[in-house]
Amino acid sequence: MSKSLLIFLLALPQISLAARCRCLYGDLCWPNESEFAQLSGQVSQPLLLPVPPARPCYISANSSQCAEVIVGWNxxxxxxxxxxxxxxxxFETFAFNNGTIDACYINTALDVPCRQGSVSVIGVDARSVGDIQAAVKFAAKHNLRLAVKxxxxDYLGRSDGRGSFLIWTHNMKNITVNALFTPAGAPASESYNHAITLxxxxxxxxxxxAANASGRVLVGGVSAGGSxxxxxxxxxxxxxSALSPSFGLGVDNVLEISLVTSNGSFLVANAHQHPDLFWAxxxxxxxxxGVVTSVTYRTRPSFPVIAAFLAASINASSPNTALSQAFTELVRITPQLTDEGWGGYTIFSPSNGSLFFTSLYIVPAASPASAGQANATMNAYFAYVQELAANSTQSGNPADAVALQAAFTTPFPTWYDWYATLFTTGEQVGNNVEIGSWLLPRDVVESDYEHVAETLLTIPGITCPVAGGAVSNVSSSATGLNPAWRKAAAHVVGGVSWAEGATIDEINALRDRLKNNTAKLRGLAPQSGAYFNEASLYEPDPAHSFFGSHYTKLRAIKSVYDPIDLFIVAEGVGSDEWDKTLTCRK
Ligand SMILES: Cc1cc2nc3c(=O)[nH]c(=O)nc-3n(C[C@H](O)[C@H](O)[C@H](O)COP(=O)(O)OP(=O)(O)OC[C@H]3O[C@@H](n4cnc5c(N)ncnc54)[C@H](O)[C@@H]3O)c2cc1C
Known part of the structure; x- marks a missing residue:
């Protein structure tokens, strides 16, 4: 055998392994300093070296940097x-197969060394399409595990990954309110007033x-601080969005999406250009x-809203009869509420031996007639709850009583006033959380609302009537979205959380509870599905749950625009062809 043939044969396993598996930090294939220096010369900002956020507290617990971490944590x-x-x-931590957890806890008293966990090790602080193109080409050339953050x-930890290379889009902040927007490739007659490009x-x-400054409203999500x-x-x-029953989901309001695909091409996708990609x-x-660089949404002229607030509690950790009746009635009228445009959130949360039942809903009040009907429906419900609460004290048994702190509707002059009043401050994050969810079909709610309510009452969590109404008026084939959304009346979510320092066995026990609860939700309507963004990492059939009958078409479109599978995320399209850590193809 010739020497060159021997060298070739010896190299074979290395070559096939490299092609089958992503290159991670620490692997021999990881780019060297001069290759990173070359990348650095192609992008506008110095390369990032991300560290877990609590890291400053391990350098000096008394430093101002650590104080800032403690203040900002939530x-x-x-x-x-x-x-x-x-x-x-x-999702910043990493659990090894032997149960050891690599983490960097804010609770330094646990005396666990600060480690990188799943935090990406190096990356690009993207400020332009060119930065993203350079970063994507670099990741593709070196076959890196890529994280786009x-x-x-993300509730499934999809925006980082142990040993990964990061593209961080956070600093791409331009906003343009277009007086008249015509999508690329569309006839001039197709134009939208005050569409907004983000x-x-x-x-x-x-x-x-920005939209409010132009007297416009966007269909968007909510979180404390609008983060x-x-x-x-x-x-x-x-x-x-709480506005979805009135105006549809985000995907129903986007006009154009620009992105960089895995070969570094910059594409503008809309109904006229790359319609298959726009659909997907x-x-x-x-x-x-690919990596989205900007999106353009339609907007609506500012309008007043009616907000509904309900706050009730009981001195018990599981629902009593009156609370169950109040919740069951809310489930029963949910299809009617969403038909009238009501959207929002109902939370069931146990705390210190009490159980809290809180609802926050809104409806646009653009026309007095529609607002009057919507207000009447909600106020009739509140009257029912008030009566239940009043009667609940009659037995004299404190366990039967429902304390009603609020049950009223109130107008806000604009949607933005409502948002600014409730969501500009507050702390909602910084906790160790995993969730599970399911989309409840309207027909199941209508035909079996008592069983639905009974099941939901066993699972602390959130019922979100953010479907139905306008969401159901869009054809399920119009977008790549899971068709289950179009038949849903509500998206229901449960979760578990744990303190830092919990062992892997303790965490896995909570995960088992989460899996059981999610299975109960799934059992209500197995043919339905779940919302990809707020869901369980343990769906038995993610392709069905998250994409339903659209999966095959989505996979085919991905093969066209990402033939090298550079973009793979947990439970996403194509992920079933990879191992659990998304490092090697199966
Ligand atoms: C406190 C809180 C409140 C929430 N409220 C709502 C709500 O009101 N409505 C709702 O629908 N959902 C809500 N969510 C869920 C939210 O939609 C998801 O977490 C979503 O994934 C967040 O997207 P992001 O880009 O902000 O986050 P990231 O974690 O940065 O990204 C999420 C995923 O999108 C990918 N990604 C991000 N940017 C790009 C890009 N430019 N191109 C390609 N891929 C990209 C990432 O790789 C990752 O897979 C909420 C979540 C939290 C934690």
């Missing part, structure tokens, strides 16, 4: 500003402020088809 906008932070810190809100890093609080990204994962996974981007999921 603040969504602070977290979004950190290159190495996810909104749920558990915007705000880090670069990839714009967050909802920034988008809402969720307006042009990243939220949109690509579907994007629900509307619901096929973040981090899957």
């Amino acid at each position: 603040d969504g906008n602070w977290r979004a500003n950190q290159t190495g932070a996810m909104q749920s810190p558990n 915007n705000t880090g809100h 670069e990839a890093g714009v967050q909802w609080h920034e988008a809402y402020t 969720v990204g307006a042009a990243g994962g939220w949109l690509l996974g579907g994007g629900h 981007l509307r619901g096929g999921g973040g981090g899957t088809f």
Whole structure:
């Protein structure tokens, strides 16, 4: 055998392994300093070296940097500003097969060394399409495990990855309100007044402020501080809003999406250009088809809203009869509420031996007639709850009583006033959380509302009537979104959380509870599905649950625009062909 043939044969396993598996930090294939220096010369900002957000507290617990970490820990906008932070810190950690957890806890008293966990090790602070093209080409050339991160809100940890290379879109903040917008390639007659173009890093609080300054309203998400990204994962996974029953989901309101695909091409996708890709981007999921650089949404003239507030509690950790009746009635009228345009959130949360039942809904009050009908429906419900609460004390048994703190509707002059009053401050993140969810079909709610309510009452969580109404008026084939959304009346979510330092066995026990609860939700309507953005990491059949009958078409479109599968995320399109860590093809 010749020497050159021997060298070739010896090299074979290395070559096939490299092609089958992603290159991670620490592997021999990881780019060297001069290759990173070359990349650095092609992008506008110095390369990022992300670290877990608590890191400053391990350098000096008394430093001002550590004090800033402690203050910011539960603040969504602070977290979004950190290159190495996810909104749920558990996704910054990494659990080895032997149960050891690599983490960097804010609780330094646990005396666990600060480690990198799943935080990406190096990356590009993208400020332009050119930066993203350079970063994508670099990741593709070196076969790197790529993470695309915007705000880090992802509930399945899809915006980081152990040993990964990061593209951080957070600082792409341009906002343009277009007096008249015509999508690229569309006839001049197709134009939209005051459509708004958001670069990839714009967050909802920034988008809402800009739209409001032009007297316009956007269909968008809510979180304390408006920290969720307006042009990243939220949109690509579907994007629900309290306004969705009136105006549809994010994917129903986007006119154009610009992106960089895995060969570094910059494409503008809309109904006229790359319509297949535009279809897939509307619901096929973040981090899957390319890196979005900007999106353009339609807007609506500002309008007044009616808001509904309900707050009730009992001194018990499981629902009593009156509370169950109040909740069951709310489930029963949910299809009617969403038909009338009501959207929002109902939370069931146990705390210190009490159980809290809180609802926050809104409806646009553009026309007095529609507002009057919607107000009448909600106020009739509140009258029913008030009567239940009043009667609940009659037995004299404190366990039967429902304390009603609020049950009223009130007008706000504009949608933005409602948003600014309730969502500009507050802390909602910074906790170790995993969730599970399911989309409840309208026909199941209508035919079996008692069983639905009974099941939901066993699972602390959130019922979100952010479907139905206008969401159901869009054909399921119009976008790549899971068709289950179009038949749904509500999206229901449960979750588990744990303290830092919990062992893997303790965490796995909670995960088992989460899996059981999600299975109960799934059992209500197995033919339905779940919302890709707020869901369980343990769906038994993710392709069915998140994409339903659209999966095959989404996979085919991905093969066209990402033939090298550079963009793979947990439970996303194509992920079933990879191992659990998304490092090697099966
Ligand atoms: C506190 C909180 C409140 C929420 N409220 C809502 C709500 O009201 N409505 C709702 O529908 N959802 C809501 N969500 C869920 C939210 O939609 C998802 O977490 C979503 O993935 C966030 O997208 P992001 O871009 O901000 O986050 P990231 O975690 O940065 O990204 C999420 C996913 O999108 C990908 N991605 C991000 N940017 C891009 C890009 N430019 N191009 C390609 N891929 C990209 C990432 O790779 C990742 O896979 C909420 C979540 C939290 C934690």
